[in-house]
Structure formats: C-alpha cells, structure tokens
Amino acid sequence: MGALHAGHISLIHAARRRNAFTIVSIYVNPTQFGPNEDLAAYPRTFETDRAACRDAGVELIFAPSDPVMYPPGDQTRVSAGPLADTMCGRHRPGHFDGVCTIVAKLFGVVQPDFAVFGQKDAQQALIIRRMTRDLFLPIEIDVQPIVREPDGLALSSRNAYLSPVERRQALCLSRALHAGRVSLLDGAPRDTIVAKMREVVAAELGENMVDEAIDYLVAVDADSLEPMTDTTNQLLLAGAVRIGRTRLIDNLLVDRTADGR
C-alpha cells in the first residue's frame, strides 16, 4: 500500500536476492478498509516510494488507479474462510476478503513466480498462503521477518500517525510480546501468558484504558490460529493495540521445540 519503510524494502531485497525481475505493487486498496477506518487518511507518498524502489533495484512499479482494479461492472470477490474469523479479522469485518480479492487480482495482473509478504501481517500472510494453495495458483509465497526500530517497535506505515508521546507508548506492544515469550518458554499456560502480555500494556497505558486499547492479545497455533494448547509447538504471539487513534499490530513466532528449552 506504499508509504514504504525499511520493512517493505527488506521484501524487495528478498526478491532481488533471488535475481527476480522485481515488481512492486503500490495500491491503497479500498475494499480492505472498513467504513470507519483510515482509507482517506492512509499515507500516500508516491514520489518518495518511487525513489526508494529505484534505489532498491526494482524493475517495475505497478501503481494502478481504482478504476483499473475495480472497473465498472467488477463484482467478483474472493473470500477468506475461518482463518479470517479471529484476530484482525474479528475486529475488521470484511478486511481479509478485501485483501484476498486484491491479491488475487494483483496475482492475475502480474502472474508472479513468487510473491513476498511481511510476517508483520502474520494473519494476512497465512490467509494468502491458504488462498494460493486453495486456488492452486502456481505462485510461491515467501514471508519475510518483521523489521524493527532499534528499540523494538515494528515498522509500519501507520507509525507516521504517532505523536512523540504515543511513539514511546507504542513500545508496550513489542514489550508485551516479549514478556509473553518469556512466560511461554517458562512453561506457563495460555491464560497466564495472555495475562502477562496484558499486564505490560496496562503498565504503559493505565489499567483504566487497557481493555479499550487492546483489540486482541493472543497465543495461538502459528498455522491454524487456533488457541494454543499444551502440545502446540509452533506458536504465534500476536497483538493489536490502539495507541491514541492509531491501531498497531505486532507478533512474535516462537518455536517451543527450539527456543530456549
């Protein structure tokens, strides 16, 4: 969706490392925004994005207008299944149907051999992987790790919305995930892990604000997004928290068989 930051550039580098003819799509897709979301306000910085793509060795930018992607008469929609019923999907109804639809369209236009997505949008990456498999698309989905600021904040185009005070507060999300990881590797059950994460956010935002601020904080199976059990080995700790009027997401993958045990 443009407003490129170092996280996006790392996706470009991942494609360039494979000597691919690298195409970047820049398109703020209206169908993945809800009626009360930030479609109009979403940062659009095309000239800067273009320069960043050129510097990163991108061969082609595909930056269509709305009538190209959704021309008159357009009506086909691709919908995600149960993977979209939890986490961000629960708080953004229709969001992942919009994502599936636009990604299917972009795949149709570009016909890529592989497509690079960021682990920052963990649920999106899983749903797109699922869609690609379900529709037998001959496209490899390559998911690249989250890029963070030195203090741990996950890079996001929406970080541009944060005031200096909010920028400091926003750190509570990545800190919460790290506290959850410690708790998880200590062998704590799910409720304890989630309580631990909530505690860190509450310490930053205040006990009276915390439940309003947290969209979700979860410890789930990294493939199915089902709640973790005692036998889940590949875990995803994930959260969405509102800092002021900005909704931020972050996550950590934890391999219980390898990490710290």
Next chain:
Amino acid sequence: MGALHAGHISLIHAARRRNAFTIVSIYVNPTQFGPNEDLAAYPRTFETDRAACRDAGVELIFAPSDPVMYPPGDQTRVSAGPLADTMCGRHRPGHFDGVCTIVAKLFGVVQPDFAVFGQKDAQQALIIRRMTRDLFLPIEIDVQPIVREPDGLALSSRNAYLSPVERRQALCLSRALHAGRVSLLDGAPRDTIVAKMREVVAAELGENMVDEAIDYLVAVDADSLEPMTDTTNQLLLAGAVRIGRTRLIDNLLVDRTADGR
C-alpha cells in the same frame, strides 16, 4: 460434470479445431449443489465419458476426487456478484459461488490458454467471463452454441432423468423460447413476451401446474441480465422449468438489430 453428451463433445471439438492440447475436466462439484438438489443422484458415467473423450481426441482428462479439490483446511471461496442474483442464482442460492470457486480452482490447476463453456448455461458463461476479467486471468472464455435434439430439446445430462411422457412435455421450454422470439421480433413489450412464453408452457403442463413448474421465464439484456427495455438490442430469452422432478434450463440469444427485421 461428466455424463457427456453431444453438447459437451461440441465443446471438445471447438478446442480441437484450435489445435489445442485439450484437457477435459470431469468433476461433479459438491459446492455448486444446494442441500435439496441432486448431487447424489447426478449421473456419473466415467467409463463412457472416457471413451467419448478418447474418440473426440482429448489429450487429458482431469477427474479429481473431492479431497483433491477440497482438501482438509480448504476454505477460500470465490463469489459471483449481482449477475448471480437473478435467474438460476435466485432459485439456487450459493450455486454460482460454488461454480466460481471450482472454475477458479480448475483454472489454477490447468492454467489453460482458453476455456470452452456452453451457451446452454448462459448465466454461468457470463459469470465466468466476468470472474476471469475481474481477476485478470490470462484466459480466453470461448462460449459455444447450444446443441439440440432434432425436435429442439437442448441437450442436458439431466435429460436422462426424464420419463417418456416427461421427455415429450420437456419440449415446451424450447417452444416457449421460440414463441417469445417471434413475439419479440414482432416488437412486443417485455410483459407480452413473457406472457407468451408462459402460455406455451401452460398449454403443455396445464394452467394449474404452470406457476409451480416455472422457476423463471425472462427476457433480459444478454450482457447484464437486467430486464430488457425498448432499447435493448442483444437479448437473452431464458427459462428454467421443472418437468416432473427434473429442472431443465434453456435459452435463446436474439439480436434485435439483425434477426428478422
């Protein structure tokens, strides 16, 4: 969906005429049947179908099992838009979403240069053309004319359900469409055309049965499926009628600028 008849074979010939490596999919797709429809009873004649494909010069038959097309975890769905809200879609809720989903999957598996469909399923052909365009699939949709018995009955795998008496009654559908065409070319307005078509069906099935038997009889714009107006030039006369327990469909394309005027 197999149970191949001369209508299907004409689609194969259309592909063979283009010197294509010709792949036939034979798959009775469960997601396009409603809970009270004929999924279990649908005719399955694979050995005969295979011989017919071989005779017609087909290079490959793709006849997957359900767990191949809908494996555990499968959940992505493709949905048709307003084009599915009328005609067959109105009487078979979810039918065209099932059609779009399986056709998108088959397109993914086969990656065809072009795909041949029958005009017999006029609404399906329009919806698949729309889907292909909306998802920017690099696939040409080739729609071939209806093949009919000498007496005018459109070929259909479901004709196998008809008793000898029903087989004679079934003719009323194609006769109704022809009567509608005459009325249309006479310059009659939509209501008169539809009444004319209904009259032919009523004459065959009886005035007390006719409204129960007719799912729809319409005169619509051949591209949008919107009701025809005085200025519609490309028209589709289409109907679905229940003969006994068998639902039959048929249609006629009429070009008002060229036909009979």
